[in-house]
Amino acid sequence: MAITIIGSGAIGGVLGAYLLRAGKEVAFCDIATDHVEKINKEGLTIEGPEETFTVHGKAYTPQQLVEKNEPLGVIFLCVKAHHTEAALKPFFSLMTSGTQVVSLQNGLCERQISKLVGAERTIGCFVNFSADYLEPGRILYGGVASLYLGELDGTISARILRLKAILQSWGPAKVTDNIWGYLWGKLSYAGLLYATALVDETMAAVVRKEELRDTLMELCSEILEVADKERVSPLGFDDWDPSLVYPRELRDKEKLNGQLNKLAERMASNKKTKSGIWRDLAVRKRQTEVDAQLVPILEIAESQGVETPLLSALVKAIKEIETEKRQMSWANLYELKKIYESLPEKAS
Missing domain, CATH: 1.10.1040.10 (N-(1-d-carboxylethyl)-l-norvaline Dehydrogenase; domain 2)
Incomplete structure (x- = not known):
């Protein structure tokens, strides 16, 4: 299952790094050109409470990812809440009926995302670990905390169970029937x-x-x-x-x-x-x-x-x-x- 991290700063960078280190297929995407270039040249470094590590993966600007012109499977949307529409819009043409957009954001962004791409493509997520973007290619990670995945209608679907299994590479991700x-x-x-x-x-x-x-x-x-x-x-x-x-x-x-x-x-x-x-x-x-x-x-x-x-x-x-x-x-x-x-x- 290929995962595209849209917004590869604090939250997106941490999750993407852990998944990439575990051998998952991950592509980073960010509007900060210097951050993208740093990841591509020297890797992405996560400084956590228990360990500091660097992963080497492929990173793109939104324009580069669009020009790549490949369908997107799972999107981890990790941008600031007020950037939701602007972050998703460039990739509408790359979405298929099977594309899944997981909102790893603050607020009630799932409401907006479901209007933009359809409720059937939208997966809710509650994430509470802390992280800070320090500089290009470098992120401070506060440590493991709660992360819950949930369908907007409260069902426990096969797709959120698959995502839960994938996220175990980061930590104890769980599913819920009450994401709201x-x-x-x-x-x-x-x-x-x-x-x-x-x-x-x-x-x-x-x-x-x-x-x-x-x-x-x-x-x-x-x-x-x-x-x-x-x-x-x-x-x-x-x-x-x-x-x-x-x-x-x-x-x-x-x-x-x-x-x-x-x-x-x-x-x-x-x-x-x-x-x-x-x-x-x-x-x-x-x-x-x-x-x-x-x-x-x-x-x-x-x-x-x-x-x-x-x-x-x-x-x-x-x-x-x-x-x-x-x-x-x-x-x-x-x-x-x-x-x-x-x-x-x-x-x-």
């Missing part, structure tokens, strides 16, 4: 990660601030309330348990604080101690995925009649940091806290 539950679970976690990027600090440092926890958990609850209205049951992963956060009236503060302490320990022990969102803002000085990841939640919330004052304020603050109208600061989080303290008590 994992995607919405991660969106609630994404709210927390975006909040940690409001300050130039580690993720663990923010989560350990007990005086901010009620605010942060209400932020996550807004997202989980939207999922509830969409009739999705969000699922937990890697020390993040949405059921301890929402419904609000069932929240056990002692249990939740214990879980958040565990989450902070996990964050602190990861080789990547700050989020990719922070890196986009502070290092790469580029747009985050907020428009493709959190803004759609605001749109769904409005259609469902759910109020999201904290999520709205978070999105506004992230956008202002993107445009340098606002600086990273603890004051941004305490601004959210002030909004939280002005809210009437949530009853459900």
